[in-house]
Amino acid sequence: MVPKNFVVDVHTHMYPPSYIKILETRSTIPIVRSFPHSSERRLILLESEVESLEKALKDPSTRPPGRPLSSQYTSLDQKIRFMDVHKIDISVISLANPWLDFLDADDAGAIGASVNEEFSNMCRQHHGRLFFFGTLPLTAPLETILASIKQLRDLKYCRGIILGTSGLGKGLDDPALLPILEAVAAAQFTIFLHPHYGLPNEVWGPRAEEYGHVLPLALGFPMETTIAVARMYLAGVFDKVPELRMLLAHSGGTLPFLAGRIESCILHDGLLSGKGKGAKSRRTIWDVLREQVYLDAVIYSEVGLKAATEASGGDRLMFGTDHPFFPPLVTGEEGLWESVSLNADAVAKTNEAGVGSAAATMGMNAIRVLNLVEQA
Amino acid sequence: MVPKNFVVDVHTHMYPPSYIKILETRSTIPIVRSFPHSSERRLILLESEVESLEKALKDPSTRPPGRPLSSQYTSLDQKIRFMDVHKIDISVISLANPWLDFLDADDAGAIGASVNEEFSNMCRQHHGRLFFFGTLPLTAPLETILASIKQLRDLKYCRGIILGTSGLGKGLDDPALLPILEAVAAAQFTIFLHPHYGLPNEVWGPRAEEYGHVLPLALGFPMETTIAVARMYLAGVFDKVPELRMLLAHSGGTLPFLAGRIESCILHDGLLSGKGKGAKSRRTIWDVLREQVYLDAVIYSEVGLKAATEASGGDRLMFGTDHPFFPPLVTGEEGLWESVSLNADAVAKTNEAGVGSAAATMGMNAIRVLNLVEQA
Numbered sequence: 001m002v003p004k005n006f007v008v009d010v011h012t013h014m015y016p017p018s019y020i021k022i023l024e025t026r027s028t029i030p031i032v033r034s035f036p037h038s039s040e041r042r043l044i045l046l047e048s049e050v051e052s053l054e055k056a057l058k059d060p061s062t063r064p065p066g067r068p069l070s071s072q073y074t075s076l077d078q079k080i081r082f083m084d085v086h087k088i089d090i091s092v093i094s095l096a097n098p099w100l101d102f103l104d105a106d107d108a109g110a111i112g113a114s115v116n117e118e119f120s121n122m123c124r125q126h127h128g129r130l131f132f133f134g135t136l137p138l139t140a141p142l143e144t145i146l147a148s149i150k151q152l153r154d155l156k157y158c159r160g161i162i163l164g165t166s167g168l169g170k171g172l173d174d175p176a177l178l179p180i181l182e183a184v185a186a187a188q189f190t191i192f193l194h195p196h197y198g199l200p201n202e203v204w205g206p207r208a209e210e211y212g213h214v215l216p217l218a219l220g221f222p223m224e225t226t227i228a229v230a231r232m233y234l235a236g237v238f239d240k241v242p243e244l245r246m247l248l249a250h251s252g253g254t255l256p257f258l259a260g261r262i263e264s265c266i267l268h269d270g271l272l273s274g275k276g277k278g279a280k281s282r283r284t285i286w287d288v289l290r291e292q293v294y295l296d297a298v299i300y301s302e303v304g305l306k307a308a309t310e311a312s313g314g315d316r317l318m319f320g321t322d323h324p325f326f327p328p329l330v331t332g333e334e335g336l337w338e339s340v341s342l343n344a345d346a347v348a349k350t351n352e353a354g355v356g357s358a359a360a361t362m363g364m365n366a367i368r369v370l371n372l373v374e375q376a
Numbered sequence: 377m378v379p380k381n382f383v384v385d386v387h388t389h390m391y392p393p394s395y396i397k398i399l400e401t402r403s404t405i406p407i408v409r410s411f412p413h414s415s416e417r418r419l420i421l422l423e424s425e426v427e428s429l430e431k432a433l434k435d436p437s438t439r440p441p442g443r444p445l446s447s448q449y450t451s452l453d454q455k456i457r458f459m460d461v462h463k464i465d466i467s468v469i470s471l472a473n474p475w476l477d478f479l480d481a482d483d484a485g486a487i488g489a490s491v492n493e494e495f496s497n498m499c500r501q502h503h504g505r506l507f508f509f510g511t512l513p514l515t516a517p518l519e520t521i522l523a524s525i526k527q528l529r530d531l532k533y534c535r536g537i538i539l540g541t542s543g544l545g546k547g548l549d550d551p552a553l554l555p556i557l558e559a560v561a562a563a564q565f566t567i568f569l570h571p572h573y574g575l576p577n578e579v580w581g582p583r584a585e586e587y588g589h590v591l592p593l594a595l596g597f598p599m600e601t602t603i604a605v606a607r608m609y610l611a612g613v614f615d616k617v618p619e620l621r622m623l624l625a626h627s628g629g630t631l632p633f634l635a636g637r638i639e640s641c642i643l644h645d646g647l648l649s650g651k652g653k654g655a656k657s658r659r660t661i662w663d664v665l666r667e668q669v670y671l672d673a674v675i676y677s678e679v680g681l682k683a684a685t686e687a688s689g690g691d692r693l694m695f696g697t698d699h700p701f702f703p704p705l706v707t708g709e710e711g712l713w714e715s716v717s718l719n720a721d722a723v724a725k726t727n728e729a730g731v732g733s734a735a736a737t738m739g740m741n742a743i744r745v746l747n748l749v750e751q752a
Contacts, residue, residue, distance in 0.1 A: 063647070171581040200576045203603055205547040211610040212647035218638040219606060222630075223599050227579055230595060234587040250637065254598075257633035260677025261626065262594040264718055268702040270443070271588035301636025307683040326644040342640055 006089045008363035008372060010192070011249060011296045011320025013096035015043075015073050016118045022103075022111070029053065030098050035064040042066040043073065045097065048201050048216040052209065072324035072333055076122050082323055083129065086340050089363065090372050093119065094133035094162040096325075097196035101138060101164055108137030109144040113151055116158070123157030131372055133162040133192045142179065149183045159370045160190035160247070165197060165228035172228050173235035185243035190294070190370060194249040195224040225253030229293075230262060230285075238288045245292055245369075247318065251299035252289070256311035259285045286311070294369060296320040297361050300342045302349040305356075314356030318366045319347060382465045384739035384748065386568070387625060387672045387696025389472035391419075391449045392494045398479075398487070405429065406474050408445055412436040419445040421473065424577050424592040428585065448700035448709055452498050458699055459505070462716050465739065466748055469495065470509035470538040472701075473572035477514060477540055484513030485520040489527055492534070499533030507748055509538040509568045518555065525559045535746045536566035536623070541573060541604035548604050549611035561619035566670070566746060570625045571600040601629030605669075606638060606661075614664045621668055621745075623694065627675035628665070632687035635661045662687070670745060672696040673737050676718045678725040681732075690732030694742045695723060 015023075023032040023043070030045050035056055044053055044066030052065035072078050073096070083091055100112050116134045123130040134152040136145050152158045161184055167177045172193075184191060198220025201208065208215060225248060238244060248255065255262075262285050266272050283291075289312045298320045299305050309317050326339035344362075351358035367373050391399075399408040399419070406421045411432055420429055420442030428441035448454050449472070459467055476488050492510045499506040510528040512521050528534045537560055543553045548569075560567060574596025577584065584591060601624060614620060624631065631638075638661050642648050659667075665688045674696045675681050685693050702715035720738075727734035743749050 067646070171583075173581060173583050199579060199599075203575060203600075205549060205607055207547075207549050207607070207611060211607070212645035214610060214638065214641045214645055214648065215603070215606060218634060218641035219599075219603055222634060222637065223575075223595070223602075226599075227591070227595055230591060231581055231583070231587070234590060235583060251633075254630040254633050257627075257630050257675070257680045257683055258594060258598060260675055260680050260718070260722070261598065262590065264676040264702065264715055265590045265594035268705060268715060269588035269590055270705060271439070272590065273705050299633070299636055300640040303683050303686045304633045304636050306686070307633055307679050310679045310682070326640065329644060329646060329649050339640060339644060342636070346636070 005359040006363035006367055006373070007087055008319060008366035009083070009088045009091040009321050009323070010247065010318045010366050010370070011298050012079070012091045012093055012323045013325070014076070014079060014093050014119075014122070015096055016115060016122075017074050018118060019095065019115060020069070020074055030102060032069055036060040038064055040068045040070075043069040045196075046198065046213070046216055048198065048204065048208070048213070048220070070324070070327065070333060072327060076125065079323070080126060080129070081334075082337075085334070085336060086321070088321070090129055090131065090366075092131045092133060092159060092366070092370060092372070093122065094192060094194075095119070095135045097164060097194060099135050099162065099164055099196075101166055101196070103137065103139050105139050105141065108140040109148065112137035112140070112148050116148070116152060116155060120155040120157055131157045131159045131370065133160045134158045134189075135162055136180070138166075138168055145180055146183055149180070149187055149189075152189070153187050158189070159372070160192055162192045162194055165193070165195060165224055171231055173231040173237060178237070178240060181237065181241045181244055185241050185245070191244070191246045192249065193225060193228065193246050195221040195253070198224055222250045222253035225249055226255050226258060229253070229255055233285055233288055238292050239283060245294065247294040247296060249296055249298065251295045251297060251304055251308040252293070252311070255285070255289065256295070256307045259289060259311060290316070294318055294365070297343055297347055298322050300339075300346065302346045302353070305346040305350045306353065309350060309356035309361070314360055315365055317356055317361040318369070319343065319362045381735040382739035382743055382749070383463055384695060384742035385459070385464045385467040385697050385699070386623065386694045386742050386746070387674050388455070388467045388469055388699045389701070390452070390455060390469050390495075390498070391472055392491060392498075393450050394494060395471065395491060396445070396450055406478060411440040414440050416444045416446075418442040419449065421572075422574065422589070422592055424574065424580070424584070424589070424596070446700070446703065446709060448703060452501065455699070456502060456505070457710075458713075461710070461712065462697070464697070466505055466507065466742075468507045468509060468535055468742070468746060468748070469498065470568060470570075471495070471511045473540060473570060475511050475538065475540055475572075477542055477572070479513065479515050481515050481517065484516040485524065488513035488516070488524050492524070492528060492531060496531040496533055507533045507535045507746065509536045510534045510565075511538055512556070514542075514544055521556055522559055525556070525563055525565075528565070529563050534565070535748070536568055538568045538570055541569070541571060541600055547607055549607040549613060554613070554616060557613065557617045557620055561617050561621070567620070567622045568625070569601060569604065569622050571597040571629070574600055598626045598629035601625055602631050602634060605629070605631055609661050609664055614668050615659060621670065623670040623672060625672055625674065627671045627673060627680055627684040628669065628687070631661070631665065632671070632683040635665060635687060666692070670694060670741070673719055673723055674698050676715075676722065678722045678729070681722045681726045682729065685726060685732040685737070690736055691741055693732055693737040694745070695719065695738045
């Protein structure tokens with residue numbers, strides 16, 4: 001008997017209703033609100049949407065910013081239906097960006113505990129089909145953050161932590177973050193590193209509004225992830241926390257493509273070579289990609305997925321959908337999503353080209369690494 | 377008789393002595409200057425070096441910013457020696473960044489004409505071994521810029537234009553740039569698109585100085601190129617100027633890796649699909665990569681070079697060295713440069729893996745596309 005090849009989605013988000021309520025009370029991004037002439041509530045997340053939000057508030061005839069807040073974002077039933085339609089056996093759900101990053105220090109701990117509890121309950125309702133990445137209240141005091149990691153250790157379905165790139169506000173190369181990363185690693189939690197902040201708006205130029213969300217999402221997000229990991233690498237974080245394991249969103253941003261250039265720039269930098277960081281004996285970014293990093297397969301092309309697989313190894317890629325983002329605009333949300341098939345097709349083609357294995361990428365790597373199937 | 381396979385370097389820069397003289401008179405970046413306790417003059421180019429320049433000017437014990445201005449940057453003899461040592465048959469030399477972008481409108485035309493004449497003379501001294509990409513005085517009035525293109529058409533060894541990403545100051549998606557791009561295309565000049573401005577310093581975080589030039593050079597440069605081309609694509613520039621041909625530095629920045637994500641973001645963007653820009657009939661970024669773009673092979677890894685070759689096609693990759701940047705720090709500048717062998721090795725390995733052809737990438741593509749060998 002051939003064992004079943006599971007399909008696992010490691011990149012799939014939710015906003016629990018309690019979280020949406022918080023966004024509804026806010027007056028700045030991230031925010032959920034209605035606009036005149038538009039029946040649906042809209043979800044406005046990105047710093048690049050500040051201007052269009054201001055315009056829409058002043059002039060109701062303007063196209064409202066953000067995206068429609070469909071039930072796909074909040075409903076557990078929809079998540080399960082989406083999994084069934086796309087033949088996904090197991091999903092590792094996570095709170096979507098910007099997580100708890102914007103909360104007041106006083107509120108963050110309690111809200112975080114409640115959100116993590118909510119994710120845990122969702123998983124319990126669909127035992128065996130759902131696991132989750134927890135969220136840390138990073139604006140709270142250190143002891144609250146560490147207590148949150150302790151809480152997550154006790155939640156049966158938790159398999160890691162979803163983390164943005166701001167850390168405690170100074171990025172992931174901040175030494176003050178080390179005790180947190182150590183506690184996460186000690187809990188054997190994988191960190192799912194996910195972008196949110198993108199790049200400063202000025203880089204998109206004066207015509208950015210004409211291009212919708214394409215530049216901040218298609219380029220800003222993966223570039224943010226790449227910069228965050230490169231800063232961690234240069235600060236020695238992967239050496240300082242050797243048990244640290246990170247799953248990088250969007251196939252590592254652009255790391256697989258730029259790893260060679262990063263290495264060459266280190267080798268040829270007078271300052272770093274003077275500090276011995278250019279030494280041949282040091283662990284290269286390639287070593288980190290192959291030993292401490294996993295990559296999701298959310299890259300929408302065979303070209304990208306092959307590079308990611310060759311950079312990290314076929315045993316380190318994990319399929320994801322990014323649901324409920326990128327819904328089909330024309331065919332409706334109940335059928336097959338093209339954003340899913342683009343990634344599944346890339347996995348199949350990469351497998352046909354002899355790079356990695358479709359079974360491993362589609363689920364078996366996640367099963368093994370995140371320990372998703374109970375031993376008999 | 378088997379025809380010789382030429383080795384061609386399409387990415388190789390010079391600062392003619394007259395240009396260095398201009399930099400020596402300046403008080404802000406870009407600048408060439410000496411520092412106490414350091415015999416050599418230093419070349420300070422990057423916006424990310426502003427702070428360390430200020431520090432070094434105040435406190436002479438601080439490590440000076442920039443890089444040593446060795447004769448590699450200015451000497452034609454050194455360029456030829458470098459070519460001989462690395463068995464490079466032909467080099468297509470270009471002025472290094474930031475070109476003429478910082479000049480006053482009144483000076484730019486005359487300085488540009490003189491710099492282009494200087495490059496032309498260098499090529500004449502080594503007939504058959506040297507060609508060049510000219511430089512446009514982009515701060516000058518439109519008629520001066522168009523006159524400069526006309527001048528370059530008359531210079532026998534000119535094969536294209538090296539261009540930064542700022543254009544006339546508003547980026548390459550600026551409609552005011554279209555007449556210039558049309559004139560360049562009409563002259564059958566290839567544009568060599570090269571980064572300089574990187575990303576705003578804030579993205580590198582508070583510890584950036586510890587990491588030398590690694591982040592701005594390894595990540596900022598390729599990200600800048602990617603953003604510039606994506607903006608051109610979204611503005612329809614490649615459709616509006618169908619004869620436009622662009623050689624992208626550093627294997628397209630990160631475009632080969634992110635093209636799938638760009639396409640998916642366009643397909644799933646409510647604003648763009650509403651404008652028909654998400655239509656299936658439109659030319660995708662993949663089409664542009666395969667029809668109007670060439671990529672240099674300056675990516676320092678087999679993983680990246682394979683992705684670049686698969687994205688644009690084996691007939692569109694062109695070897696480059698980035699000389700005189702990234703000199704060896706330990707072994708001296710007269711021998712083999714590791715920054716060159718990293719790229720040459722990547723070409724050989726990519727060829728062995730059956731992706732593209734080493735002969736094509738190492739020179740024959742450049743010979744054909746840039747018309748570098750006179751017909752018998």
